[in-house]
């Protein structure tokens with residue numbers, strides 16, 4: 001039986017008895033039909049990944065008996081995705097895919113032409129947790145509440161570089177722009193900023209271009225939908241600057257996420 005992989009907020013160490021959430025207990029007992037002793041893998045974004053076994057608590061509850069560490073916590077790229085919210089299915093998709101692509105934080109941004117203003121942050125986080133469990137990440141990206149465009153730029157941290165996806169032709173081809181970055185730029189934390197379906201307003205483009213350490217890029221000759229543009233920019237950044245430059249470790253396919261076969 002392959003192990004079910006779960007994210008927990010609890011500290012992880014050998015011998016720990018970690019209470020699982022009601023939703024996790026329900027999933028393990030009634031969806032996966034797991035019994036006491038079933039293999040689990042736990043991670044919490046701080047202590048790496050640990051092997052554990054399931055113990056049942058009463059009629060509904062469940063806990064995990066933590067045994068040995070299987071992977072130490074590893075640093076992941078300090079990369080933010082700042083994107084204008086889009087309709088429900090597609091924003092869930094952005095959360096899932098951006099988590100798979102290794103972002104450290106998801107920041108919805110309300111721009112002038114943003115149509116969807118209400119964002120269910122809890123649901124986005126649930127999507128990010130599920131994707132992290134499935135893709136064998138050791139952490140779950142931070143999912144932040146939406147922020148106004150002007151606030152995003154006003155609070156942009158010094159030293160964090162900004163990659164703006166500019167569909168107006170004001171950016172250089174992304175591979176070229178990232179290929180020419182110096183060592184310091186490559187080592188810096190980054191944030192990728194993607195506009196709404198309606199595009200950035202002219203004054204927003206001007207404000208972005210005036211930011212310190214901004215790199216304006218083009219993502220090819222076609223106008224991509226916002227969610228596609230977000231993933232295309234993330235993939236290019238990971239390939240050129242991020243952790244895709246490392247060889248892919250052979251991770252046993254013995255894992256099974258908390259939502260069924262990977």
Ligand code: SAM
Pocket residue numbers: 164165166167168171193194195196197198199200217218219220221222223224225226229230
């Ligand atoms: N309404 C805009 C237009 O028709 O010009 C298109 C906006 S596009 C659907 C949404 C966002 O994706 C843009 O603001 C930009 O950040 C990004 N994007 C889409 N295609 C792009 C491209 N070819 N190059 C750079 N960024 C792009």
